[in-house]
Amino acid sequence: MKLQIPEEETTYLLVDGENIDATLGLSVLQRRPEPDERPRWDRVRDYVAENNPGQTKGLFFLNATAHMPMTxxxxxxxMDYQPIPLASEGDEKVVDVGIQRTLEAISQRGEGHVVLVSHDGDFEPQLRTLLQNGHHVAVVGFEEFLSGELRSLEDHGLKVIDLEREIHAFNTPLPRIRVIDLQTYNPDTYI
Structure with missing residues (x-):
């Protein structure tokens, strides 16, 4: 009799780099981020690997319609990511469509945890389906910029992870205004 060895669980880390870059530049810094101000993607992958069971499969979606950013x-x-450079001759949001299709494929497989790095509410239907089907699902980004559609999934089990505060994906503190718990408030920080 042959023993059946269970397959190792997989956590899929899907990165919407366009969304994070746009939010960082437009909403946090109010200018184009310098290279040293961008997230350290290796830290994101390490955090996901350390906090989820099994193997981590990092998929980084890129819009390569105009050019392929080879560097x-x-x-x-x-950093052990699988780049997914997508292109289109139309005007679709290639990164969004690629991520949506990938989320649907994971849902159809019936297994795997999902960590999505994005603020975009366009992924709400796919994430809702994953949650309804019993997948563990988390979204990583800047909490204050998470879309209302994604925020509404917290009541259904979606975990929200802050890119800066919890993952420490940046080398220097970002100029963000955030709610401070009164118990941890230290006035010396501001005077």
Whole structure:
């Protein structure tokens, strides 16, 4: 009799780099981020690997319609991400469509945890389906910029993880205004 060895669980880390970059530049910094102000994607992957069971499969979605950012692609490969450079001749949001299709495919497989790095409410239907089907699902980003559609899924089990505060994905503190718990408030920080 042959013993059946259970397959190792997989956590899929899907990164919407466009969304994070736009939010960082437009909403947090109010300017184009300098290279040293961008997230350290290796820290994001390490955090997900350390806090989820089984193997972590990092998928980084890129819009390669205009050009292929080869230097960045090589850096992603070195950090053990699978770059997904998508292109289209139409005007679709290639990164969003690629992530939506991937979330649907994971749901159809019936297994796997999902960590999505994005603020975008366009992924709400796919994440809702994953949650309804019993998947563990988390969203990583800046909490204050998370779309209302995604925020509404917290009542259904969605975990929200802050890119800066919980993952520590940046080398220097970002100029963010956030709610401070009164118990931890230290006035010396502000005077």
């Amino acid at each position: 960045f692609v090589q850096a992603l490969l070195a």
